[in-house]
Amino acid sequence: MKNYHDVSDLHFNGDEMVVTIDGQKSRFALSEISLVLQKASVEERNMYEISPSGYGIHWPLIDEDLSIDGLLGIIHTPPTILTASNR
Secondary structure, eight states: OOOOOOEEEEEEETTEEEEEETTEEEEEEHHHHOHHHHHSOHHHHHOOEEOTTSSEEEETTTTEEEEHHHHHTOOOOOOOOOOGGGO
16 A cells, blocks of 8 residues: 555644644644534544545544645646647
C-alpha cells in the first residue's frame, strides 16, 4: 500500500485542529475545514482514525472524513489523454 502522508499528533485547541503532517505542524480553523467538527463535542472530536496510508482522517462518531491532500490544498488532475483531435 502506498503511503501518502505521515500523519501524527492530532489534537484540538479550541476551534482549531492541530496536526503534524510529514513532519510539519499545521493548524486549521474548524470553521474553514468542517462545520461538523466545529459543532462536535470534545469526545466526538477526539475519537478519530488516521488511515494506515495517511490518506485521510475519519471521525466515526460523527461520520466525518477529511483528506490530507484536501487540507494541504493539493489538487490532483487526471493525466491528459492524447487523441487524434488534441495532438
